[in-house]
Amino acid sequence: MIHNCRTGSYGKIIFTHSNDLLIFNEAAYPGGPFYLFSLQLSTGVKTRLAQPLVGLGGYSQLDLHPTENKLLISATDSQFLTGLYVIDIENHTFYHLFNSDGGAVWDHSGERIILLGGYPTNEIVSLDLNGGDRAVVYSNSHALFGLSRHPNGVGYLFSTGSRDRNITYYSMKTASQSTLAATSVDERLARFSYHNHSVAYISLATGREQVWLYDFNTERRTLLTKFDKQHQIVDLKWAFNGRFIFVLTHNMIFQISVDSGHIKQLKIPQTEIAGLSVKDDNTIAFSLKESDKWRVHSYDILSDKLTSEDPNWQFVSFSEVVDDIIWQDIHGEYFTGLDHTPVTSEKINAIPMVVQSRFNLQKRGSRWLWQQVKSRRYQLYQYDELKDRQKLLITSDSSDFDWHNDKLLYNSVHYVNSDIYTASPMN
The missing domain is CATH 2.120.10.30 (TolB, C-terminal domain)
Incomplete structure (x- = not known):
């Protein structure tokens, strides 16, 4: 065992581009907001990442840049608006990209954002890092969810259904x-x-x-x-x-x-x-x-x-x-x-x-x-x-x-x- 999460916490764990460092999110109590942490495997040192003021649900959605130790995160504020942020793990900084509803991930180049758009979230769209230059990657009549990059280095995985x-x-x-x-x-x-x-x-x-x-x-x-x-x-x-x-x-x-x-x-x-x-x-x-x-x-x-x-x-x-x-x-x-x-x-x-x-x-x-x-x-x-x-x-x-x-x-x-x-x- 490398870390014992708090009772009731069911966050996400991902490895970074360093084999000795992983990232996870953890809630302090069941139903509480998620905070982001790093864990160095060789020393067991747990560090809270630089991150914006926690939103209503904290940071439960995160995606690692394809080649750099940067996290794309989304969080909902007090007005239920979803903001996309980048956390630079190595430099201990973060910055805001733009506001957008729906789950988001880096594209395979790490130079654009792929997210669920349209209504009712029935499109996969590609945006530049300012939220512009919109291009539709895929469209469906049903709602889409569970977006992620495909391991083949080209496509994107998602779920859809009734x-x-x-x-x-x-x-x-x-x-x-x-x-x-x-x-x-x-x-x-x-x-x-x-x-x-x-x-x-x-x-x-x-x-x-x-x-x-x-x-x-x-x-x-x-x-x-x-x-x-x-x-x-x-x-x-x-x-x-x-x-x-x-x-x-x-x-x-x-x-x-x-x-x-x-x-x-x-x-x-x-x-x-x-x-x-x-x-x-x-x-x-x-x-x-x-x-x-x-x-x-x-x-x-x-x-x-x-x-x-x-x-x-x-x-x-x-x-x-x-x-x-x-x-x-x-x-x-x-x-x-x-x-x-x-x-x-x-x-x-x-x-x-x-x-x-x-x-x-x-x-x-x-x-x-x-x-x-x-x-x-x-x-x-x-x-x-x-x-x-x-x-x-x-x-x-x-x-x-x-x-x-x-x-x-x-x-x-x-x-x-x-x-x-x-x-x-x-x-």
């Missing part, structure tokens, strides 16, 4: 759950309507992301939109009166008529958008990124007028109930209601408000709900501020949920089978 996200309905009163939408493709971003027994969600059933409606009374599913281009949709919001559904991508917002399915792109500058919410029947709110800072904006859907709000606020999540409105200022502090009452709970102030461009923190009276990552899954917690009581409700496979009265919608991943394949770049 793995899709389904929508699950959960009753907080009875702690019972049932499947609302389940097909052989992804269904996600399920949202309760405010005015009736309908749910809007995104499905790939037609081969392209579209908005679908589900009726709880009839259990009927109906296609609402016919987008003619692929959009990576990150959030949906119902209008309070049920007339429209607003669709958020990373840099666009669409207004969908529930009666006709008509799609209207709102007149918003092409910049990064996050934190979409509905203010009233004629106004939506969201945040635009300007000079690397977020600022709340409002948009009048009747006049198509965009208004910049007080620069002190970077995010606001509006609600039909005034006391449940949540604000976050430029210092990261939380406030509620139209009178901006400060949130004094240290527990709540430590929770990320926005995750993957949508709101992660929600409030109903004295109760708060949010998700946090543990062991690469997402735990949904409820906290009653008056009773100072926290409760784990569910553990899911996606950083998204919706809450209406005492009902929840969230995603679960369904696995049927998987096989291992190889793909080689076209010359």
Whole structure:
């Protein structure tokens, strides 16, 4: 035995280009974040590598450069964004490459990055070290995972099969759950309507992301939109009166008529958008990124007028109930209601408000709900501020949920089978 890992740690071990040195990651406790270490076999000396501040899950994905003692690592930060970094083992330094979702490895030359891209991670793509010069190595209709270099020095190994996200309905009163939408493709971003027994969600059933409606009374599913281009949709919001559904991508917002399915792109500058919410029947709110800072904006859907709000606020999540409105200022502090009452709970102030461009923190009276990552899954917690009581409700496979009265919608991943394949770049 060369090293006894801590109980509950199940990290990865790789040899470097030195036969006397190996690299491994280890968690201090079961479900804890992974840190990276080196181990010199001749002396048994264990050294913690120079590495960025640990992300939510630590550093569980790592790949050794084909010819140099450099590690490519990925980690998820508090906003659930995945960053790619290089650790120079010999020089005890590290540096950031770029942000990207999906697993990544060095290419066989060590001069480019190979990663899983597209949606739903159905492509293997090649990028330069700045995240540019994109080239598709392989594309499939199913999601890909488990990417690695092939020992033949040319191709790449990966797994694919029937793995899709389904929508699950959960009753907080009875702690019972049932499947609302389940097909052989992804269904996600399920949202309760405010005015009736309908749910809007995104499905790939037609081969392209579209908005679908589900009726709880009839259990009927109906296609609402016919987008003619692929959009990576990150959030949906119902209008309070049920007339429209607003669709958020990373840099666009669409207004969908529930009666006709008509799609209207709102007149918003092409910049990064996050934190979409509905203010009233004629106004939506969201945040635009300007000079690397977020600022709340409002948009009048009747006049198509965009208004910049007080620069002190970077995010606001509006609600039909005034006391449940949540604000976050430029210092990261939380406030509620139209009178901006400060949130004094240290527990709540430590929770990320926005995750993957949508709101992660929600409030109903004295109760708060949010998700946090543990062991690469997402735990949904409820906290009653008056009773100072926290409760784990569910553990899911996606950083998204919706809450209406005492009902929840969230995603679960369904696995049927998987096989291992190889793909080689076209010359």
